Amino acid sequence: MKNSIYLIFIVSVLVSLAACKKMETYNDPASSDMTKPGVVTNIKVDNFNGGAYITYSLPNSKNLLYVLAQYKINGVTTRETKSSYYSDSIMVDGFAKKQGYDVTLYAVSRAEVKSDPVTVKVNPDTPPYLLLKPTINAEADFGGIKITGTNPLKNNLGIILLNVGDNNTSDVIDQHYGKTEIFDYSVRGYAPVAKKIGYYVTDNFGNISDTTYKTVTPFFETLLDRGKFFQYRLPSDGIIAYGWDLPYLWDGKTDGNSNGWHTAPGGAMPAIATFGLGISAKLSRFILWERPDGSDKFAYGHGNPKVFSIWGSDVAVPRDAQLPLSAPVGTVIGDWINMGNYNYPNPPSGLAPVAHTTADNDFVKAGVSFNFPLTNPKVRYIRLSVSTTWSNGTFAHAMEMAFYGDPK
Incomplete structure (x- = not known):
């Protein structure tokens, strides 16, 4: 038994030494064949904006590894592009102007031996x-x-x-x-x-x-005083649920531990909230704080708005109007005008909404700013109209909104 264990130990050591020997020599040339490769032939150029595709026939060299292109993109900066021997084309790009440039091509062997140079002229279109x-x-x-x-x-x-x-x-x-x-x-x-x-x-x-x-x-731009905002309930507004009444939408609290605005599941879409600004103003932008992660992963989910519109009115006592799921900016329905259509941005990480990161959640917690078109008229009432949420559900919620503009 002891002899067997000793034999296994010796074999393991020998295998390790062999592995170390391979690691020590991994930077050695892939070939000891120092034969110079032949040159590329049958060269054709296909120009595009800021660059060109160059196709060619490879030389009949057994130790060929890649084709190298060297060129100056702006008279000073030199770039190199490589393409393996599995391909018969190479892309050169980054050129500063629409003009002719010389590109030098080399066939390179596994021993890093270059062929004789072949120069080709490319004429990239406007970068x-x-x-x-x-x-x-x-x-x-x-x-x-x-x-x-x-x-x-x-x-x-x-x-x-x-x-x-x-x-x-x-x-x-x-x-x-x-x-x-x-x-x-x-x-x-x-x-x-x-x-x-x-x-x-x-x-x-x-x-x-x-x-x-x-x-x-x-x-001139200033943050409108949210202390002047007031609820202006209309018949087509979404039914409030879970005690998340509309005034929480401008109470200055944006964290997930506070209440916001929340409509009841099963309601008709779009889910709408109507409120007054307390002043007539030409609006420049607004910030929307959606519900961030808390006891559950609310960010990019649940009733957070994904596609929504802002409608406004400068009428002293605007009447109710049934808003559509979508309408072009500037559309007028009754006393209301569409002031902008918006898509809440995807997670900055690039991951799927359901797999968003902590940094993505921090993005939600910071609030997202949206611009109004400069051509919009002054308004004194706002309707937030949510047509699609991240869960594609039949309810909507948000933590806070702030509006900027010129009340003069």
Whole structure:
């Protein structure tokens, strides 16, 4: 028995030593064959915005490992792209302009021996960051600056906003990156005084567009006094449930341990809540605090609004109206006008709603801001109309709402 245990021990040691020997040599060349590979042939180029696909025939070299492309994207920065010997094409991208560029191709062996170079000319079309730049518009918004632009190819691009001082010095005040087709956001926190700004576009490759300068004067904006809000119940409003009455929607409490607004299950959708602002104001935006995780995982679930609309009225005593599940912004039904249609954002983690993370829940707890169109009229009454919740149920709930605008 002892001899058997000793034999097993010796075998284990030998296996471990062999494994260590393999680990020590894993960086050695994959081949000792130093033969130079042949060159790629039958080269064809298919250009696209900011880059090109290059197809070719591989050399008849037994030790071929990959094809290497070397090129300058802006006259200074050199990029390298590799494609394995299983493929007959390679992509080169990141070019700064619509013009011709030289790309040098090498076939590379398993021993890292390069073939003779082959140079091919590519002529990429206008890079995505230069497609976005001329579409950008920076205009005055409530308490700040509204930025819009179109990114037709949905590339990951960044709009950089600059503050320009009296002596023409500039510093970055905002960086907004995204790969959506439409850029539409606001940079806030500025007084209603003239402000000189600049903006440019950049991409993942370090390319930078020219800078546009202009002067904008933000509109006045203030947080409306929630102490003036009042319940204005209409017949088509959702029936309140569990003691979560409407005034809790503006009591300043946003945590999951407090009450909010809650309608009864089994009600008709949309689930509606109607209340007065206590003042007539041109609204700029609002913040919605949905119900965060608590005793259960409420965030991105239960009756939290997923698709909803805001309707408003400036009539002194607005009448009830049956609101539809959806309607275009600006639609007028009786005394009410559709002021905006909204989709609550998906979990920032990118995970499915049911699998959201602690950070996703923190996002919910912080509240989400939504903009009103600048063309909206002044209103003194609000209807929150929830057409779809995260659970696709027949009830809705929310913790808190706050509204910003100009009551003058």
